[in-house]
Structure formats: structure tokens, C-alpha cells
Amino acid sequence: MDIELRGITKRFGDLVANSGVNLSIKAGEVLGLLGENGAGKSTMMNILSGLYRPDEGEILIDGKPVSFRGPGDAIRAGIGMVHQHFMLVPVFTVAENVVLGVEPTRMLDYLDLRKAREQVREINEEYGLEVDPDELIENLPVGIQQRVEIIKVLFRSASVLIFDEPTAVLTPQEVTEFFKIVRSLRDAGKAIVFITHKLHEIHGIADRISVLRAGKIVGEGLPGKTSDQDLAEMMVGRPVTFEVEKKTFEPGEVLLDIRNLTVLRDDDSVAVDNVTFSVRSGEIVGIAGVQGNGQTALVEALTGLRRVTTGSVTFQGKDITGASVRDRHRMGFAHVPEDRQRAGMITDFTIAENMALNTYYDEPYSHGIVMDWKAVADNSAKYATAFDVRATSIFEAAGHLSGGNQQKMIVARELSRDTKLMIAAQPTRGLDVGSIEYIHKRIVAARDEGDGVLIVSSELDEILALSDRILVMFKGRVVAEFGAGARPANKNDIGLAMAGALA
Amino acid sequence: MSEENGRAALSAELMKRAAPGRTDFEDLVIVPVLAVITAIVLGGLVMLATGVSVGAIGTAFVALFTGSVGSISAISETLTAAAPLTLAGLGIALGFRAGLFNIGAEGQVLIGGMAAVIVGFSFESLPIYIHLPMALLAGAAAGAFWASIAGWLRAATGAHEVITTIMLNLISFRLVDYLLRSPFVQKPGRADPISKNVTESAQLPQLLSWLDPNMRVHAGIVIVVLAVILVYWLLFRTTIGFEFRASGLNPDAARFAGMKSGVIIVVVMGVAGALAGLAGANQVLGVLGRASPGFSGGLGFDAIAVALLGRSHPFGVLLAGLLFGALQAGGRQMQVSAGVSLDLIAIIQALIIIFIAAPILMRAVFSFAFQKQARR
């Protein structure tokens, strides 16, 4: 089955997410769709999967124009989508999730789960996916959950499969495994769309590449033929350097010293398991690992948000294991949280209020319990300017800012004090390249000024570009160390360590 | 040099405040006004549907107006009814600002009122400047305690305050029934559940009795004005208010910024309960003079409407409280002159809540009054 998009335009209010997009998808071929965050990739695919309706343009299947009134229509037309955030009901079994929406039934609307299990097993066998149909989704690791998503799509006899950033949650080794599945699907005659913003991945899997920028298709390429440099330039619209400039590595005294740290999650499972490491001043330590291996709990424990079960944390020789979030702020901790909108800012507050979010209680922003709004505004305007936060007014709601400017605002707030240690989790997730470069520059500047920096990121490229030293976390433990004083950083080895496979 | 100048200019540019937009005006003014008008019109239709003659409906609306603002004694009635609604409404608004849905005002009013009554009748010969503040304080403290239970449960265990405050309401009804029958509280010689009378030294003095002994407006309105100003100051001018608002809009971000969410929840519920308790004290010390079963008369629920209509802003709550007070006072006049049941006011109030909470509905029905919105 072949699909063609012609002149697709989609607007959200004033924002044009897609404008005049033309794209063709062919059976037995993997189309790589490349574009940076916010380029309009997901919008386009949501149009194709019937979630959004285009304002202009048409979709043709095998040359005939179709119009989807909802996801149901797209599914019936043979288009299946695997979303970046899995669309699985955690308390349902695999079989229930797979058949949802196209359930086999008997009399009286009776749900025939036995038949559903059989059908799941058949698909399992056909494509070599091993998934137990009776297991609850919430008990499955993400890699397997992704297979359930694939089974879901195949169960609906899709001939076109769209994968939206499918590798974000996988280890390099799981990615290899996943690519095998994708190839076998392609060889079975399916048309595949592979959406990503990671350049290096696309060469390994795509047969053809289209590049999307600011809602438009700006170029095409062939894997192996078109160079990374060219693809990146198409994607961003200007030449991009992948290198981050930094001064030579001159680490100072030990700032943060973590000994035998064990931290539990809310459900009492062990998140951080007997971890020991340290961060020196003038050093960037990067923590690599697949998400869900304890990084979040580690950061929460270090910033005072989560109770430490056993072990100790010392900062400049002082035991701070039980210190509160505020105590740590006062000692010079800066924290850029993992989930910007959930934990880093208050979208309905103004930029000025957001910039005072963790300094409001001190002079000059308040006297006693009385706020000094003038001082808050002055400071906010000063740092918004210094950190290139593009806004019309600091009294604008912070939620109106773009993702990149929101993150710059958070970084501005965290670094606008006299800081000694910066902890940044996923500091550039979901940002455009320009913002990524800016944030990276600021992080390196903090290090060059003598701060200790701890970076947690699931983007291995980011870790490699920034870190002086790299630790890999797997199942709550630090399983490997790379860089200064340890073995040299190497993508393959780090990947193995992330999967727990490096001795 | 030039770069620095540029920066200073940019900073100055950022300090400029945008004028309030048309949408703000629509949300803050047009929607509430239309909601009130629509609800009153629908109230008329309800009367029509229940066989009230058109003439009587006219009389009813005139009575609604004259009974609320038509004379000094009408205004006195309006203020009397508005006082507890505003106090309890302030408490609920504070909760809304901090992201807490306090359905328990009714129970807090009852418990606060009971405490005030007990202090009010327990002392015979105290001077008013000691006895009255003591009784008011008892009401506020008891209300604060009762609400803090829900706050503490939320902070310590995550139990949702909607469920716990509903349950605390129901518990408070039974508790008041029990107390009113206990020999310590029950009026001697009475078989029905009714409390002893509050001694004069604990009563809120009436302000206009020199004009006409029937004018019930009392010193409670001074407390209301003070409470409005205090809540405004607390919410928008202090670090405590900043914390309330921050954890209301995004509790995670507040926690990440080092605010202690548990403490904030308990304090907010405590203050909200104190305000509701004051509302109860205001009723028993200013109007009723004693407690009887259900003396709160649903004002804790009406206060939810007041807080919503007032957009959870202290001044808005004051205006909304006055409007609801006027509806109550006018409704009583309506019952007398037009023979229309006071329960009609309850219908109008419920409709106001629905319309206020459904701006999308108001925009759809009264599309002429609103600017066309960009379609998403």
C-alpha cells in the first residue's frame, strides 16, 4: 500500500505546525523522517493517523483521496501508529490492550478473551515477538511494551507502520534488536515511517530520508550517501558544529561526595542501590543510562527531594544527607529538573514570579514575610536579558514561552545566584538545536567558572559532548566509569554498560 | 559599552506591563454578570412553570429588589446575610488558590459555631471586650482544627480532601446533634436539641438598633472587611501567599523550589477553617444567639458558589458575598410579598455556579457578547 500526502497544512491558532507538506510512503520501504524538536513531525503523523484533521491538503491511498474523521478511519485504512509515549492501559493485560477497539465477541457482547490470546500468539509466532498475552502491561519493561504496541498495530492488519521517536527509551542494544524487527516488517511488505531527530540512527534503518524543518519538507537524502553534516544543515537551517568548546580539564577540590547511597521509590522498590561517587569543582560528571534505572531518584535524593535510606552525602566536607531542599539552595545548589513543565516552573505564574520561585524568601526579594515585588521584577528583567529569554514582558505568563525559552528561564533562575554545584537532569530534552547549543554553552561556562556539574541525560550524545567523566547507571547501580582516570569513553562500551552487559 | 546599553534598554522593555486584554475582561466581568442574569431569568421561568401568575412573578422580582437594597432595613438584612457567606467564601477561595477543594466549609461553620456558642454561654460576668473576642477566637480555632484534620490527612497520607471534607461534614452534623442533646449544652427544660443562649457579653453588638430595633446588621461586618483585607494582603503581598499560590498551581514545582507542601496544605486548610469557623461564630453570636440542629443552613455550600463567583479573589468574594446576601434578603421579602418559596433562591444560586463554572457554555449561548476566539 502506498500513501501520498499532498499540500498538508495544519494550524493551531496562530501557530502553523505544517505548511504544504508533500510526502510519499511506499510499501516495502523504510522512510526516515528527520527533523528537530518542534519541526512538526508529530503533528504530521497525527494527521496521518486520524487524530488531527488537516486544514488544507489531502491524503491519497493507492492514488485515491481519503479523509479520516477519527483514528478509527485511519486504522481501518491500514495505518498504524506507535506513539512516542506508549498508548497502553497499564492495568490491562497484553491481550486486552491488543484487541481494544477491535475485540472478538460472542453473544451478548461477551468479550472473547480466549480468542484474543490465540490471536496474539499467532502474531507472536509470525514475527518472532515473544510476549505473554496474559501479563499486565505495568509489569513489563519498556522494550517489551514497545513490542506490544507493534502487535497492536499488526493485529489491526496495518500495512503502514509509523514509529514516533521509537528509540528514545531503548538501550543501544535494544535498538539493534528493534531494528531487526523493523526490517522483518519491511521485508514482509509493510511500509514504515521512522520519525527521529537523531542523525546517526537514520542511516542504519532508513531506505530514504525526508527532512522536515519549521513545518515544511526542506530536503531529501539517501542513507550512507548524504552526509551527517548535510542532513544536520537541512534540519537546522544553518551549519552546525557538534563540538562544545570548553577549557582544558582542571578539576579542583571534591565538592560533592556520595557514599554507599541507597534510595527507594514511592513503592519501596530500590531505585538507587549502594552508589558511591564524587563530583569535583570545575568538572562535569555525566550520568548515562536508560531511563528508569534510578537516575531520577538519585537526583531527587541529591537535591533533598527524596529521603536517603542508607549512605551519606557530603558537600564541601559537611554532611548534608538529611538537609532540606532549601538548605541546599542556600549552600549553592542549582537544580534544573528533568520535567520542565511539571517541576521546573509554574506555567500560570509570570516570568518574574517564576524567576523568584526559590529565592523569594530571602532579601532583597522579601523583607520578613512581605514580598518586594519591585526587587523581584528588577532581578527578573536583568537575568531574562542576560540569559537570552525571548519574551515581550516579564509579566507575561511563563506558559506562553516556547520550550527553549522556558528552559533558558529556568537555567537563568538557577544560575542567577552564587552557585557552587549544578545538577541538571535531561537539560535539553525536547528543545530545538539553537536552545540546546545555548544551554550547553551555559553549562560549560558554569564548569569553567569552577562549579561542579552533574548531568543526567538519556541522550548519549549529549553526555559524550559535555562530560569530563561518565558514570553509567543500570538497575540502580553505577556499573561503569569512563573518562578522566578511567577507561576512555567509547560509545559501544557505554551502550553495553547501559544494558548491564559490560563486565 | 553599547552592548550594556542595549541590555539595559532590553531590560526596561521587559519591565513594561501589558494592558489587561479583552479576554480577561470577558472572564472577570462579562461571564459572571451574564451568569447571574441568566440564573435569575431561569428562576422566573421556574416560577412560571410552577403556576405562579405573571403578575406574582413581577411582584416577586420587585420584592427581590426592594427586599435587598430598597431600604435601610433591607440593606441591613443584605449585609447580615452577606457577612457569613463572605467569611466562609474567603476560606474556600483561599483553598482554591492553593489547589485545595474544601467542600467542608459547612462542617467547619457548624463546629466553629458550636465552639463559639459554648464559650458564649459558659461565662456569666465577663466584660464584652474579653468575652466576645474569646468566643470569636474559639469559633475560629475550632473551625481551623476541624479543617486541619482534612489538611493533615492530605499532607500525611495523600487522602483526597474532597472525600475527607465530605465525610467530616457528615460527622459534624451528627456531632452537633449529639452535643445539642448533652446536658452541658442543651437548654434546661427543653426536650428538643437546642443550646443555651449566648450571654449578652458575647454577642456581636447590633450597629443600627438605635435607628430601629429590628435592624439586625451587627459588628460582624467589621470582621468581614478586616478579613477581606487581611486575606488579600496574605495572598498577594506576602511570601506565605506566594507559597500558597505556587503550590496551588503546581505542587511539584513548589516542592522542587523548596516549599514544604505538607505544611502549606495544613496551614491553608487551617486558615480556611478559621474563616469558616468565624462565619459560624458570626451567625450564632450576631444573629441566632444560640445553636440548633443545622443552624448553618447550607451556608458552607453557598460559600462555594461565592468563592467561584468571586473568582477566588478576596475583593471578588466580597462582591459575590454581597450579591448572595442580597439574594437571601430579597428572597425572604419575595416569600412574604409574592408567596414564592425561598427555595427559589437556592435554585438561582445553583444555576449561577453552573454558569460561572462553564464559561464555554456562556460563550456559546451569548456569542454576541464575546470576541470571536481563534479556533484551535
Place this chain on the structure above:
Amino acid sequence: MAVTEVSPGGTKAIGYARRRQTLISGWLLLFLSVFVAVVFAVPVTGDASFRLAYPGDAFVIPNLVVPAAPYAYVVSALLAFFGIRQFLPGAARWSGLLLGIGLFLVVTAFLTWATADKSFSLTGMLQATIVRAVPIALGGLAGVLCERVAVVNIAIEGMLLAGAFTGAVVGSTLGGAGGLVAAVLVGGLFGLLLAALVVTYRVDQIIAGVAINLLVLGLTSYVSSQVLTHYRELNNAPVFRSINIPFLSDLPLIGPVLFQQNIFVYGALIMVAVATYYLFHTRSGLRARAVGEHPEAADTLGIDVYRLRYLNVTLGGMVAGFGGAWFTLGSVGRFDDNMTNGRGFIGLAAMIFGRWHPVGALMAALVFGFADSLQQKLAILRTPIPAEFLAMAPYIATIVLVAGLIGRARPPAADGKPYIKD
């Protein structure tokens, strides 16, 4: 990769929360053991005799006579044993069950204590329990239907009240059957209103619920005082008589309790069964639950989230309307202002206790119905415990449950959250 592999990092679940609950249960049981011994055993003498049959029953069975003090000592000992068991290894598995049995024993000890030297009709009390459980169970079931599609229904109280009012007024003019149908329809209408407000007009679910409660209370009280006081014949509906199920109703004890009831009891049982089948064994039920757990996922699979929310909330309203009719057509035949008196909120509590399951809600309703009827009977037995405190018990129990002190129920994941497309 093997499918049984644990999720990354989730290796050693220690289960502090579970253990804490077990310990709390243990202390509670030990406390109750002492309490039963001191209060129910030491000061009493004599036998408690429970009447199990009515005079004139087909099968006459003798009274159940229990020596009060010895029985209380036995219960106390059992409670102590259960309590100590909570502190021994492997207790967590049995914790909930033992606590349940323990609480049941405490209630029986309480009854024997209260009945010591007296006689008391157990059959009558159980019969009353079932009757009083009906509106609570139906309210709870209405809540289950709504919350399974993630719409929080605080308005159950109002829907019950609307059903009660409609049942009385229409019942008075068109007869009982007509009144019942009208009550169901009006309940459904308020369900539809709730759905429209929260789904289409995106009103906060709690606010919408509170508003509907106030609206129904205002409307029914208004019409009652404006119209019904002048036309008393409009508030005089026939009451449904009990239907004896042939043969089964002649059984001792369970006959009168289960098979000599009116249409509301049978209706409630049937509805619980049907709702269980619907939610957990049909295609529509699977979709409804998906909408309550993960509406985005349902939407991407072509399931109409809004339609299912409308449908289930309206159904919930109809169930509540039926339950409301019980107050008038099932018991007194006339409507009084605010006659539901918080029963809808107890229904909400029953739903939480029943872990969002129809059968669970029914069981919880039976417990609450038992407390309700016990409160009535205590007056007859002249115990020193004020009835008000017993009336509070369900509410306090609910608070304890939502606080997670003894086990915690998990609501549907999207419960209370609006779903906004685009």
C-alpha cells in the same frame, strides 16, 4: 529478552507500606481484644437470646442463645491471637482477611453484650440491613459506572433526591410503575446534565457535582413547598409491596432476609450482577474501563471517549434515579425535603470501599446498611452508646480507608481528569 524479566531497577521490593499496614492492623486487633474483654466481657452476666424466626413461619427454629460474658472472652482471645499473628513473618498475606474477621467478631460481641439478659430479633435486623443497604448500594453502583469512565460523581446525592421526588409525584398520579420509570428517566437526565457539563463544557467535575446537588435540593424543596403543600394528592404515592419468592421465602432466616423483599432489593441485586458482567466481561465494558484508565490510548484506537463518558454517566444517573425512588415508592410513599439525608455520600463511600467494583460496592453497602439498622435497634436495647456515634462510623471508616491506614484502593488512573482533544 525473557518476558518474565522484572522492570529495570525494580529488583527488591521491600514493601514498607504493606508492612506498616500489617503492623497497624496488628495493634488495632490487640487493642480491640483488650477493649472487648474490658467492656463487653467483664461487666456483663446472663445470656443473649437472638430470635431467628417469626411466629408463624413455616419452619420454626429455636432462638440462638449465647452466654454473653464467655462469648466475649472467646472473641477477645481470638482477637489477641489474630493480632499477634500480624507481627509474625508472612503476616501480610492474611492481614486483610484476619482484620475483616476480627471486626466481624467485635460486632457480634457487641451485639451479645447489648442483648445480654434480653432477646432480640436477628432476622428483623438482617432484613432491615438489606433494605437500608439498597439506596447505598445503588448510589455506589452509580458511582462505579461514572468513575470507571473517569468522571467523579459527587452528584449521586442529588440524583437520589431527584429520583425520590419524581417517584413520589409521578407515582401519585400514574401509579407505582409509572413513578419508578419516571424516577429512572429523571435520574438519567441529571446524569446527562453532569456528562454535558464535565465532558462538553469542561466544568470541573467536583464543582459540577456540587452544583447539581444544590440545584436538585433547591428544585425539589421549591416545588415541594410551592406546589405539593397545596396539592397533597400529588405527594401520596403507592408503595411497592414485598414479593415472596415461592419456596425460597419459606426458608428459615434467609427466607425473610433475602426472599421476602420488594422490587428495589431484587432490582439492586440484578443491577449489580448486570453491571459486573457489563464492566468486566463485555466489549463495551473493556472500552469503558480503557476510557477511565487511559483515555488517550482509547482515542488513538478509535474509541469515542466522549460518547462513552456520556453513556456511562447517564446510565449511572438512571441507576441513582432508581435508587432514589426507593425512598418514596419503596418505603414511605411521600416526599420530604432533603429526605436522602447524605445517603448518596455514603454511596460514594461504598464505591471507594468496594474498590470501584459493583460487587464490592454492594458488600460495603451491606456493612453500612448494617450500621444503619443497628443504630435503630440500639434504641430498643437501651444501650448507653449514643446513636449519633454509631451513625458516624461509616464516615470515619471511609476516612481511615482513603488515608490508606489499612490498605488502599486504587481508583481508575484518569479519575477526575478531563480529556481534552487537540
